[in-house]
Amino acid sequence: MKRTIAILVSAVGALAGVLLWLGVYDISATDQHLAPTYWLLDTGMRRAVIQRAKRIDVPPLDDATKVAEGAGYFKALCAQCHGAPGVSPEPFALGMLPVPSNLAHSARTWREAELFWTIREGIKMTGMPAWRHRLDEAQMWSIVAFLRVLPTLSPERYRAVAATAPLPAPTVRRSTPLLVPDPARGRKAIHQYACVTCHVIPGIVGSNAPVGPPLGGVATRAFLAGVLPNSSDAMIRWLVSPQTISPGSAMPDLGVTVQDAADIAAYLATLD
Amino acid sequence: MKLWRVLGPGAALLALIVSACSDVEPPHASGDAQNGRLLLRQFGCGACHRIPGVATADGTIGPPLDAIARRVYLAGRLPNTPQNMVRWIRAPHSVDPSTTMPDLQVTQAHARDMTAYLYTLR
Numbered sequence: 001m002k003r004t005i006a007i008l009v010s011a012v013g014a015l016a017g018v019l020l021w022l023g024v025y026d027i028s029a030t031d032q033h034l035a036p037t038y039w040l041l042d043t044g045m046r047r048a049v050i051q052r053a054k055r056i057d058v059p060p061l062d063d064a065t066k067v068a069e070g071a072g073y074f075k076a077l078c079a080q081c082h083g084a085p086g087v088s089p090e091p092f093a094l095g096m097l098p099v100p101s102n103l104a105h106s107a108r109t110w111r112e113a114e115l116f117w118t119i120r121e122g123i124k125m126t127g128m129p130a131w132r133h134r135l136d137e138a139q140m141w142s143i144v145a146f147l148r149v150l151p152t153l154s155p156e157r158y159r160a161v162a163a164t165a166p167l168p169a170p171t172v173r174r175s176t177p178l179l180v181p182d183p184a185r186g187r188k189a190i191h192q193y194a195c196v197t198c199h200v201i202p203g204i205v206g207s208n209a210p211v212g213p214p215l216g217g218v219a220t221r222a223f224l225a226g227v228l229p230n231s232s233d234a235m236i237r238w239l240v241s242p243q244t245i246s247p248g249s250a251m252p253d254l255g256v257t258v259q260d261a262a263d264i265a266a267y268l269a270t271l272d
Numbered sequence: 273m274k275l276w277r278v279l280g281p282g283a284a285l286l287a288l289i290v291s292a293c294s295d296v297e298p299p300h301a302s303g304d305a306q307n308g309r310l311l312l313r314q315f316g317c318g319a320c321h322r323i324p325g326v327a328t329a330d331g332t333i334g335p336p337l338d339a340i341a342r343r344v345y346l347a348g349r350l351p352n353t354p355q356n357m358v359r360w361i362r363a364p365h366s367v368d369p370s371t372t373m374p375d376l377q378v379t380q381a382h383a384r385d386m387t388a389y390l391y392t393l394r
Binding site for chain 1: 320332333334335336338339342343344345347348349368370371372373
């Protein structure tokens with residue numbers, strides 16, 4: 001019995017390995033998954049969101065100014081991919097697979113906490129970004145407040161609402177970290193600022209592109225960017241505004257908050 | 273039969289897949305790589321940089337030069353080509369006026385040989 005299971009497992013594994021190696025699976029965005037694969041991924045995604053949203057408390061969302069504020073964020077941050085009543089998604093979004101959902105439908109089929117969780121955390125491999133490093137909780141809840149109203153809007157009414165929606169207020173940036181710098185948070189933030197696309201960083205899965213220097217042992221390096229004497233404070237300043245410290249550097253200003261920079265620096269300091 | 277005897281071939285296949293993943297190789301640079309290796313030592317590059325294959329080159333002032341041939345930018349701004357590496361070695365301040373990388377008066381021929389060696393690190 002044990003032997004049969006072992007042979008079976010190994011045969012399936014070997015077959016999967018061969019298919020993987022031969023590049024059989026079509027990963028193009030012009031070819032939808034097979035129906036069983038789609039069902040598996042879609043169900044897994046839905047269950048994961050539902051489970052994680054359970055612990056979230058929903059604040060009052062009926063306030064009209066909240067809804068209006070949310071309309072502004074929706075128009076600026078959501079509609080270009082998801083479209084809106086009578087409004088097409090942008091051309092680039094039409095080329096995505098999965099194509100971003102119609103949010104009037106999503107708003108009717110997902111609970112408030114689930115919408116909030118999805119906005120805050122994003123969803124891997126769907127193109128849905130996490131907004132938690134870009135918006136604060138109140139801003140994200142305002143989007144949920146607007147989403148609740150969205151299915152009730154005719155295309156004509158949406159046009160009117162969108163025309164008068166306030167422009168999103170720029171996020172206020174703190175100049176000092178509010179929380180004690182935390183390497184675990186920094187590890188997550190490293191993905192949220194695309195650090196992994198340019199640096200090899202020990203302990204970070206998927207950081208394998210040597211565009212800039214590798215970051216193993218970076219805390220013990222004497223200079224950052226070849227110009228800035230290194231310290232934990234210097235690292236934070238560099239992460240927040242590289243173009244001020246080394247104008248013309250290929251390292252862009254990524255809008256890193258001081259808190260996120262402090263957390264990232266704390267993670268980098270743990271690397272030998 | 274032991275479990276591993278059955279799982280063995282699967283593991284071997286997986287190892288093959290993982291090890292055989294490769295991408296497009298960076299170019300090689302012309303010049304005398306072995307001479308370049310000696311020059312990197314003589315010019316004291318290792319005081320600031322970790323350089324695989326160069327004795328005592330374990331500095332941590334600047335970035336390590338492991339797999340430098342694959343790096344996309346030099347000095348955080350210069351597209352990495354053999355010609356640009358020669359330029360960066362010879363005249364760092366012409367690339368970044370505020371860099372701590374010193375101008376070590378390296379000749380064109382020496383910089384070419386150093387570059388030839390550095391381009392073997394991939």
